[in-house]
Amino acid sequence: KQEVTQIPAALSVPEGENLVLNCSFTDSAIYNLQWFRQDPGKGLTSLLLIQSSQREQTSGRLNASLDKSSGRSTLYIAASQPGDSATYLCAVRPETSGSRLTFGEGTQLTVNP
């Protein structure tokens, strides 16, 4: 059974800091990995999707890496801003096409002005 763990559970940083969120998964037989953002009381916004054959993806100030063999992914946020405050969720999709995502519990990020 796939298990996804995110560390830390919560993080508070001053504005401008670069930060790293960690995600680990127990079964390396994944098709892809997706990072989402969830604001309080809102839905999920997709940030980055990394296919299993890829090592990283970048979008603006966000960079996600994937080490499939070791079961790890990191989300790097450069020059953090108060607007980045949200819960960040990591989810993996197994190799079986079309199957469900397994989510981590999330990292709650607060960026202080």
Added chain:
Amino acid sequence: NAGVMQNPRHLVRRRGQEARLRCSPMKGHSHVYWYRQLPEEGLKFMVYLQKENIIDESGMPKERFSAEFPKEGPSILRIQQVVRGDSAAYFCASSGAANYGYTFGSGTRLTVV
């Protein structure tokens, strides 16, 4: 493209009533997934459907819960005889081809009083 549309956004039901949650996937997406997020908990898979077929319902409670995705119209998650413990945010996601990521709707927040 309006994205994944869920309605209603908020739903209040008395104990014992029925709740019907609707989800229209993104145009061109034929895979629909329902997830539940209990207060202060992570996202848990409930059911995966394709048009007119339930592919995986392993995450759905055996009683009172059902889901469908008819040939025409939205996917419906139905909860009969709701109880207080059903109060949660219910999210729908859709995907296209296997290498695409998920797109989530804004969710339906069910409150049972």
